[in-house]
Amino acid sequence: MTGEFELVEPEAVDGVGDEWEEIDVEDTEADRIARQRDREFSEFRKRIKNTERFKLEESVFDEATYAAIYKLVQDGYIDAFGGPISTGKEANVYTAKAGDETVAVKVYRINASDFKDMRGYLDGDPRFEGIGQDKRKVVMAWVRKEFANLKRAQKAGVRVPNPIAVERNVLVMEYIATDGDRAKRLSEVDVENPETAYEVVAEYMRRLYDAGLVHGDLSEYNIVFQDGQLVVIDLGQAVTKHHPNADEFLERDCENVAAFFSRQGMAATGEELCEFVVSEDG
Known part of the structure; x- marks a missing residue:
């Protein structure tokens, strides 16, 4: 690996951190869509679930996760899914098409068995008081925290993936790639x-x-x-x-x-x- 490792330019950043930003962990539009289960959403869920290149495990994707993806498609952030970039204990990352661009879609597991590591980073942050042990709220807080942190870092002049959209436990961001493959x-x-x-x-x-x-x-x-x-x-x-x-x-x-x-x-x-x-x- 060669190069001069060019630094990006910072923007003005007010205050110290975003610790007082309100982060909403209540039901989102995706949760409401999942409860309604209209015909259009049901067809979308079936199509996504049966796609060979996008193999989804029931233990990873609940109804509202399908609905979150559906909402992101409706809002124009995702057009079509590609294959997996990485799989991890807490999340899977996939490529997706958004117009002519390729983006990364990070899907956090709601039903992960152990949230002790996440709690260590959330406890003590006033944005997340009162979340308790609710796994859904912990994950939703984590995803919104990642989105906020990416925006904050970007403004500070740190080269990070550009955050694009967030819905429930799904984060859409820039796909960091070299020659069409992950960097x-x-x-x-x-x-x-x-x-x-x-x-x-x-x-x-x-x-x-x-x-x-x-x-x-x-x-x-x-x-x-x-x-x-x-x-x-x-x-x-x-x-x-x-x-x-x-x-x-x-x-x-x-x-x-x-x-x-x-x-x-x-x-x-x-x-x-x-x-x-x-x-x-x-």
């Missing part, structure tokens, strides 16, 4: 210019922090390379600086990033990176 993670490429790559990652971490956010799970597995740029992905768990575990998460991010670049021959340490991230002048 490679840092863990999957040969970094021929580690010094410049490290500077860009450190600067993005600092910009996130200046915007009031800590990624919370940053490593070579959550940074991809596309067209001369490094792109930070998976911001669902990102927390504001006011989160009670923000400092711990930041230190862990710095240790992970420094450890990766140390393996590339650099004299990077988590402590030094952390000092840079929190410094006012960078």
Whole structure:
């Protein structure tokens, strides 16, 4: 992997984080559509469920998830589904067509068996008080949090997937691809210019922090390379600086990033990176 790893330009960001934004976890239009089960929706559900390239498991997709996809199609955010990009414990990511563009559709599992990891990032954030143990509300809060975090990071000048739309447990965003295939993670490429790559990652971490956010799970597995740029992905768990575990998460991010670049021959340490991230002048 070569290149100068061009930085994107930041926009003006007011305040510290988006911790006071209201995030609604009540029923959405998708829930209402699922309850109504009109003929058009029922036909759509049957067609999607039987599509060979879009194999859906009943344990992953409930009625309202089908309805969320249906609503996104109605609103023009999705025209047709492609194949899976990745599958994970909490979510599957698929490609989809939106006009002439290819987008990524991230579908979070409502019926996942364990939400302990999610709760650790939501607890302590005033936007999510009162959610309790309701799995549906936890997932809906998580998806809306990821959408808000992507927008915040983008304004701060951090190259992230452009967030496009969110409906219930489904997030539509920019598909980060190279030559028609998903972009490679840092863990999957040969970094021929580690010094410049490290500077860009450190600067993005600092910009996130200046915007009031800590990624919370940053490593070579959550940074991809596309067209001369490094792109930070998976911001669902990102927390504001006011989160009670923000400092711990930041230190862990710095240790992970420094450890990766140390393996590339650099004299990077988590402590030094952390000092840079929190410094006012960078």
